[in-house]
Amino acid sequence: xxxxxxxxxxxxxxxxxxxxxxxxxxxxxxxxxxxxxxxxxxxxxxxxxxxxxxxxxxxxxxxxxxxxxxxxxxxxxxxxxxxxxxxxxxxxxxxxxxxxxxxxxxxxxxxxxxxxxxxxxxxxxxxxxxxxxxxxxxxxxxxxxxxxxxxxxxxxxxxxxxxxxxxxxxxxxxxxxxxxxxxxxxxxxxxxxxxxxxxxxxxxxxxxxxxxxxxxxxxxxxxxxxxxxxxxxxxxxxxxxxxxxxxxxxxxxxxxxxxxxxxxxxxxxxxxxxxxxxxxxxxxxxxxxxxxxxxxxxxxxxxxxxxxxxxxxxxxxxxxxxxxxxxxxxxxxxxxxxxxxxxxxxxxxxxxxxxxxxxxxxxxxxxxxxxxxxxxxxxxxxxxxxxxxxxxxxxxxxxxxxxxxxxxxxxxxxxxxxxxxxxxxxxxxxxxxxxxxxxxxxxxxxxxxxxxxxxxxxxxxxxxxxxxxxxxxxxxxxxxxxxxxxxxxxxxxxxxxxxxxxxxxxxxxxxxxxxxxxxxxxxxxxxxxxxxxxxxxxxxxxxxxxxxxxxxxxxxxxxxxxxxxxxxxxxxxxxxxxxxxxxxxxxxxxxxxxxxxxxxxxxxxxxxxxxxxxxxxxxxxxxxxxxxxxxxxxxxxxxxxxxxxxxxxxxxxxxxxxxxxxxxxxxxxxxxxxxxxxxxxxxxxxxxxxxxxxxxxxxxxxxxxxxxxxxxxxxxxxxxxxxxxxxxxxxxxxxxxxxxxxxxxxxxxxxxxxxxxxxxxxxxxxxxxxxxxxxxxxxxxxxxxxxxx
Amino acid sequence: xxxxxxxxxxxxxxxxxxxxxxxxxxxxxxxxxxxxxxxxxxxxxxxxxxxxxxxxxxxxxxxxxxxxxxxxxxxxxxxxxxxxxxxxxxxxxxxxxxxxxxxxxxxxxxxxxxxxxxxxxxxxxxxxxxxxxxxxxxxxxxxxxxxxxxxxxxxxxxxxxxxxxxxxxx
Numbered sequence: 001x002x003x004x005x006x007x008x009x010x011x012x013x014x015x016x017x018x019x020x021x022x023x024x025x026x027x028x029x030x031x032x033x034x035x036x037x038x039x040x041x042x043x044x045x046x047x048x049x050x051x052x053x054x055x056x057x058x059x060x061x062x063x064x065x066x067x068x069x070x071x072x073x074x075x076x077x078x079x080x081x082x083x084x085x086x087x088x089x090x091x092x093x094x095x096x097x098x099x100x101x102x103x104x105x106x107x108x109x110x111x112x113x114x115x116x117x118x119x120x121x122x123x124x125x126x127x128x129x130x131x132x133x134x135x136x137x138x139x140x141x142x143x144x145x146x147x148x149x150x151x152x153x154x155x156x157x158x159x160x161x162x163x164x165x166x167x168x169x170x171x172x173x174x175x176x177x178x179x180x181x182x183x184x185x186x187x188x189x190x191x192x193x194x195x196x197x198x199x200x201x202x203x204x205x206x207x208x209x210x211x212x213x214x215x216x217x218x219x220x221x222x223x224x225x226x227x228x229x230x231x232x233x234x235x236x237x238x239x240x241x242x243x244x245x246x247x248x249x250x251x252x253x254x255x256x257x258x259x260x261x262x263x264x265x266x267x268x269x270x271x272x273x274x275x276x277x278x279x280x281x282x283x284x285x286x287x288x289x290x291x292x293x294x295x296x297x298x299x300x301x302x303x304x305x306x307x308x309x310x311x312x313x314x315x316x317x318x319x320x321x322x323x324x325x326x327x328x329x330x331x332x333x334x335x336x337x338x339x340x341x342x343x344x345x346x347x348x349x350x351x352x353x354x355x356x357x358x359x360x361x362x363x364x365x366x367x368x369x370x371x372x373x374x375x376x377x378x379x380x381x382x383x384x385x386x387x388x389x390x391x392x393x394x395x396x397x398x399x400x401x402x403x404x405x406x407x408x409x410x411x412x413x414x415x416x417x418x419x420x421x422x423x424x425x426x427x428x429x430x431x432x433x434x435x436x437x438x439x440x441x442x443x444x445x446x447x448x449x450x451x452x453x454x455x456x457x458x459x460x461x462x463x464x465x466x467x468x469x470x471x472x473x474x475x476x477x478x479x480x481x482x483x484x485x486x487x488x489x490x491x492x493x494x495x496x497x498x499x500x501x502x503x504x505x506x507x508x509x510x511x512x513x514x515x516x517x518x519x520x521x522x523x524x525x526x527x528x529x530x531x532x533x534x535x536x537x538x539x540x541x542x543x544x545x546x547x548x549x550x551x552x553x554x555x556x557x558x559x560x561x562x563x564x565x566x567x568x569x570x571x572x573x574x575x576x577x578x579x580x581x582x583x584x585x586x587x588x589x590x591x592x593x594x595x596x597x598x599x600x601x602x603x604x605x606x607x608x609x610x611x612x613x614x615x616x617x618x619x620x621x622x623x624x625x626x627x628x629x630x631x632x633x634x635x636x637x638x639x640x641x642x643x644x645x646x647x648x649x650x651x652x653x654x655x656x657x658x659x660x661x662x663x664x665x666x667x668x669x670x671x672x673x674x675x676x677x678x679x680x681x682x683x684x685x686x687x688x689x690x691x692x693x694x695x696x697x698x699x700x701x702x703x704x705x706x707x708x709x710x711x712x713x714x715x716x717x718x719x720x721x722x723x724x725x726x727x728x729x730x731x732x733x734x735x736x737x738x739x740x741x742x743x744x745x746x747x748x749x750x751x752x753x754x755x756x757x758x759x760x761x762x763x764x765x766x767x768x769x770x771x772x773x774x775x776x777x778x779x780x781x782x783x784x785x786x787x788x789x
Numbered sequence: 790x791x792x793x794x795x796x797x798x799x800x801x802x803x804x805x806x807x808x809x810x811x812x813x814x815x816x817x818x819x820x821x822x823x824x825x826x827x828x829x830x831x832x833x834x835x836x837x838x839x840x841x842x843x844x845x846x847x848x849x850x851x852x853x854x855x856x857x858x859x860x861x862x863x864x865x866x867x868x869x870x871x872x873x874x875x876x877x878x879x880x881x882x883x884x885x886x887x888x889x890x891x892x893x894x895x896x897x898x899x900x901x902x903x904x905x906x907x908x909x910x911x912x913x914x915x916x917x918x919x920x921x922x923x924x925x926x927x928x929x930x931x932x933x934x935x936x937x938x939x940x941x942x943x944x945x946x947x948x949x950x951x952x953x954x955x956x957x958x959x
Contacts, residue, residue, distance in 0.1 A: 016883060016884070016886075017883070017886065017888075019891065020882070020883040020888060020891075021883075022891075023888055023891030023894050024866075024869075024875070024879040024882050024883055024888065024891075024894060024898070025826070025866070025867070025869075025870055025879070026824070026825070026826015026827070026865065026866035026867045026895045027826065028826075028891050028892075030825075030828070030892065032819075032825075032828075032829065033819075033825035035820070035823065116816065116820075117809070117811065117812070200926065201890070201892070201926055202828075202830040202836055202838055202890075202892045202893050202924060202925070202926050203828070203830065203890070203892045204830070251890075251891065252890065253828070253830075253890045253891070253892025253893075254889075254890045254892060254926045254927060256926065285831075285832045286830065286831035286832050286833065286836075287832060507890055508889035508890025508891070508892075508927045509889070510889065672886045673886070675886075676886045676889060676927075676928060676932060677889075679928055679929030679930075679931045679932065680889060680925075680926070680927040680928050680929045681929075682929055683926075683928075683929035683930070684926070706831065706832065706833045706835070707831045707833055707835030707836055707924070708833050708835055712924050712926070714920075714921045714922075714923075714924060714930075715916070715917040715920050715921055715923075715930040715933070715934065716917055716918065716921045718929055718930050718931075720913075720931060720934075721929060721931055
């Protein structure tokens with residue numbers, strides 16, 4: 001399609017996605033779709049025990065299985081110095097267990113065979129002798145003086161299962177505020193457990209590793225949210241030169257944080273390819289994905305608010321016990337062991353706050369990744385939004401009033417929080433007011449009172465969350481030492497068509513569309529004329545990848561600035577061609593013209609052609625630009641959600657009647673894509689509130705290891721979400737955008753929980769831990785005399 | 790391992806092969822025939838990413854052996870587009886932004902097609918029931934429901950247009 005027929009230039013348009021063309025035809029290229037000549041298949045022998053010594057591994061029968069070519073054990077890896085790999089949190093994790101397994105489903109051996117089926121036969125034929133050891137699944141018990149020591153390899157911190165103690169804020173001032181509230185105000189406190197959940201993208205993790213001995217080049221097709229960072233880590237761990245490692249993250253079937261870490265299966269596939277000289281494919285099955293790869297949350301929180309009797313909040317005090325599992329493999333910036341958890345003062349003007357976190361090992365899978373949020377902001381937002389409701393209920397105030405009363409005011413931005421974050425911009429009252437209007441809050445409260453009088457249970461829950469996304473800046477934020485900048489490279493071809501490559505990587509976010517729109521807007525052309533590539537480390541500029549809602553805030557900024565560099569050069573060419581000074585030129589979308597002579601001008605396409613055919617002698621030919629962007633601050637998207645629930649007194653079932661979500665992510669690049677992200681994010685907020693939990697029995701057996709036990713919401717459970725929007729641009733982002741992919745996952749759970757608690761607040765209920773199952777509710781109804789047959 | 794000779798019609802083409810008795814239909818389609826549009830998302834027939842039509846019925850192809858497909862007629866996502874023209878369900882998914890990562894999309898579209906074949910006038914609830922065997926982690930289902938409604942309308946409208954002579958339809 002010719003670009004000149006388009007009148008739009010990309011930004012703010014519901015431009016249909018470029019990605020769809022291949023996906024709706026079944027022509028996506030996901031890792032398991034990669035088939036190479038001579039390709040072998042790997043499969044993993046995993047531990048049935050949560051904690052055991054390995055006495056012996058006998059691979060002889062496995063090697064007799066037809067099609068099995070090799071069995072790699074921890075001892076084989078140890079000989080090559082690859083038995084252990086670094087985690088993103090400074091711990092070391094076993095690639096294949098040597099003498100001890102630390103959690104059920106831990107990797108013990110890697111079978112290489114000519115087919116998937118032969119590899120599975122080989123796995124079944126490997127004989128491992130285990131000596132079971134006492135199991136610790138409760139993080140509180142992990143700190144008992146007589147608890148079994150789970151990590152004897154960690155010589156630096158023996159003899160304890162504690163990984164770290166971390167604290168932030170002004171303890172003395174916070175304690176003083178609490179002492180004052182004890183005397184003349186109010187204190188509310190609550191224990192809150194945010195259970196272990198799993199991102200569970202519908203595509204599991206996997207890779208195809210292909211090492212060419214002649215060239216020394218290793219190519220790995222990999223389900224990676226951060227291909228460049230993974231390339232560097234592969235180089236450091238394997239010793240292979242980094243320019244001979246190529247990571248290709250092709251189409252990825254959802255990530256949500258699950259595909260940020262490096263897992264043992266990837267490393268084993270690479271080793272197997274080095275050993276056999278053949279490409280080796282390794283694809284997890286669902287049980288392996290749920291039971292062994294990065295989980296999220298698992299925070300045991302005790303929170304307290306000190307307030308005046310009129311409901312004005314003064315101080316927040318939070319203690320958290322974090323269960324990190326067998327290895328500390330939390331994926332977060334190096335200097336932030338509890339991620340951005342200290343955003344927990346939320347949308348409210350607390351004068352003082354103090355937070356501490358103790359992290360421990362247990363015999364559970366390692367992880368501590370995000371599940372669609374920016375480094376523990378969900379935990380933070382959940383606790384403060386629950387606590388604000390507790391405060392409201394204890395004081396007999398309306399939850400909407402308590403929020404309006406304590407919000408950081410619009411004129412207070414940029415706002416420095418008690419825990420030292422500088423919020424860029426916000427209008428929290430505006431978002432909540434819009435949500436209340438959309439759902440007719442006052443009418444709902446009247447209805448609730450009438451229903452309550454009739455004995456019916458209806459609740460209204462509010463969540464007015466503030467997010468923190470878009471890490472860097474690089475001086476504060478790094479992943480394994482690499483600063484969290486991001487990048488874009490733009491090439492304008494002679495005929496004015498554009499190829500752009502970005503350092504982030506899409507797993508469904510739609511970068512090929514939205515980043516094209518950013519460039520199209522900056523250069524005044526149609527997004528049809530801009531193609532965006534990503535995910536191949538041999539071609540894309542270095543970037544830190546897509547997670548923590550950082551693509552638009554960081555790489556989106558790099559993209560806008562790279563496009564502006566292109567435009568700046570085009571301006572010089574225009575001045576030369578039009579024989580005027582640069583200052584004599586005006587820009588309108590797609591064209592420079594001479595001030596006062598609108599007819600005398602050059603389009604961006606003409607300028608691109610000139611860059612290659614008639615370039616000014618004082619300029620380098622060509623029209624390209626690269627930008628590496630280190631953001632000056634994070635961005636702080638926010639929103640207000642209101643949920644209405646009805647509770648069935650016979651079954652304890654929670655029915656979500658309505659859910660209104662007002663989001664503010666600053667400038668919107670593509671409203672269709674933003675709304676799609678919000679729909680999905682809300683559903684991943686609903687999921688942990690009512691359904692998902694990755695639990696363990698006392699022996700460390702995973703109880704949520706498949707999709708029949710780990711309940712992902714279907715279309716039946718998911719309500720029809722109602723959306724609204726306010727726009728408060730980020731003052732420091734080149735186009736004012738803040739990022740949105742994770743806001744709803746962060747904001748939604750507490751709206752639902754607050755609604756359920758609100759329905760039961762009149763009988764003294766103040767909290768119910770998620771997931772709020774019918775069984776939990778029914779027990780409360782029974783205890784309070786509200787259950788009916 | 791005993792081998793079985795099978796003959797299966799997929800998207801109008803007859804495929805003949807000798808397969809192991811234990812080979813799953815989805816693995817034969819993907820690895821054997823290189824029709825990789827049909828995906829795998831779980832081991833328990835829960836996610837529906839592998840949904841195809843077998844003799845017109847939505848079927849999870851990870852739950853059938855290839856030998857069980859012998860003599861049957863199958864349609865996969867690759868068979869939706871005909872003569873360069875998208876199927877209304879494909880159009881609907883694009884127009885209504887009913888896909889993000891695209892991984893559940895083929896199975897979801899096939900479930901949608903099966904639903905519309907047996908119920909050309911589905912209510913929102915009918916649609917939600919019809920796709921309740923298919924999991925999506927990205928979209929929250931809102932736009933998938935709209936896409937299937939879009940396809941339903943489009944298919945109903947096209948049925949009202951008289952077919953001109955010489956253009957046979959299915």
